[in-house]
Structures are given as structure tokens and as C-alpha cells.
Amino acid sequence: MILTEKETILLKDTQTQEQLCVQKYTKAAAKAKDPQLKALFEEISEDEQEHVKTVTKILNGVIPVVPSNTDKTKSKESFTAYYDDNADATAKQEDTYLCNDCIDIEKYVAGVYNNNIFSCQDRQVCENLNHIQKEEQQHGASILNYMSVNGML
Numbered sequence: 321m322i323l324t325e326k327e328t329i330l331l332k333d334t335q336t337q338e339q340l341c342v343q344k345y346t347k348a349a350a351k352a353k354d355p356q357l358k359a360l361f362e363e364i365s366e367d368e369q370e371h372v373k374t375v376t377k378i379l380n381g382v383i384p385v386v387p388s389n390t391d392k393t394k395s396k397e398s399f400t401a402y403y404d405d406n407a408d409a410t411a412k413q414e415d416t417y418l419c420n421d422c423i424d425i426e427k428y429v430a431g432v433y434n435n436n437i438f439s440c441q442d443r444q445v446c447e448n449l450n451h452i453q454k455e456e457q458q459h460g461a462s463i464l465n466y467m468s469v470n471g472m473l
């Protein structure tokens with residue numbers, strides 16, 4: 321498969337963005353006070369590493385098989401309230417900041433994929449990018465769900 325010049329430029333930007341996501345989630349996991357949130361950030365960081373791999377493969381002319389990982393997302397959907405009325409207000413504030421910061425990057429990245437999908441010509445490449453975009457939306461939804469359970473919204 322040969323990528324067009326435009327596709328190559330877009331995918332290189334996407335690769336950089338995904339690398340930033342890995343760093344962002346690794347750091348967020350290290351800083352998170354609630355162990356549940358730490359685990360969520362670690363899981364998302366693994367997804368972001370997969371995204372880097374997928375985009376890198378496409379840039380190298382290899383089209384990966386789109387994974388079916390419907391079970392994988394289940395663990396990111398159930399949270400219990402860690403921050404109740406007696407919770408440490410500073411810790412809650414810090415974890416809220418981490419969540420908002422990560423949601424911001426997901427919003428940005430979702431926009432990047434939206435742009436990519438409209439510019440890509442190869443159907444199989446598109447399917448891969450669509451799959452990643454769906455995962456980015458799930459990341460945002462999981463964090464929002466966590467925030468909702470913990471009275472952070």
C-alpha cells in the first residue's frame with residue numbers, strides 16, 4: 321500500500337499525538353490518588369500504545385487487522401465512589417484536574433481522527449482509524465463516567 325503525501329503528513333502528526341497521549345496517561349496514572357483512577361489511566365495508556373503501533377504500521381505500509389475488543393472496554397465502565405462527602409478535598413481537586421486534562425486531549429485527538437478519516441482513501445486504513453477513534457470516544461466516556469460517580473461534574 322502506498323500512502324499519498326497528504327495521508328503521510330496527517331499520519332505522522334497523528335503518530336506524534338498518540339505518543340503524547342501515552343506520556344499524558346502514564347503521568348496521570350502516576351499522579352492519580354484514587355487507585356481506580358490510576359488503574360483506568362494505566363489501561364488507557366496501554367490503548368494509546370496500541371494506537372501508536374497501529375499508526376506506525378500504516379506509515380510503514382502495513383495495514384493491521386482491526387481488533388475486536390468489545391470485552392476490553394467493560395472494565396472501564398464500572399466505578400465505585402471513592403470521593404464521598406468526607407473525602408480529602410485536595411486529593412479530589414487534583415484527580416478532577418487530571419480527568420479534565422485527559423478529556424481535553426481526547427477531544428482534541430477525536431478531532432484529529434475525524435480529519436484523518438475524511439482524508440484517507442484506502443478503505444482498510446479508514447477502518448483502522450475508525451476503530452481508534454471509537455476507542456478515543458470510549459476513553460472520554462469512561463473518564464466522564466468516573467467523574468460522574470465521584471461527584472466531579
Ligand SMILES: [Fe+2]
Binds near residue numbers: 338341
Ligand atoms: Fe489514542
Ligand SMILES: [Fe+2]
Binds near residue numbers: 341
Ligand atoms: Fe485516547
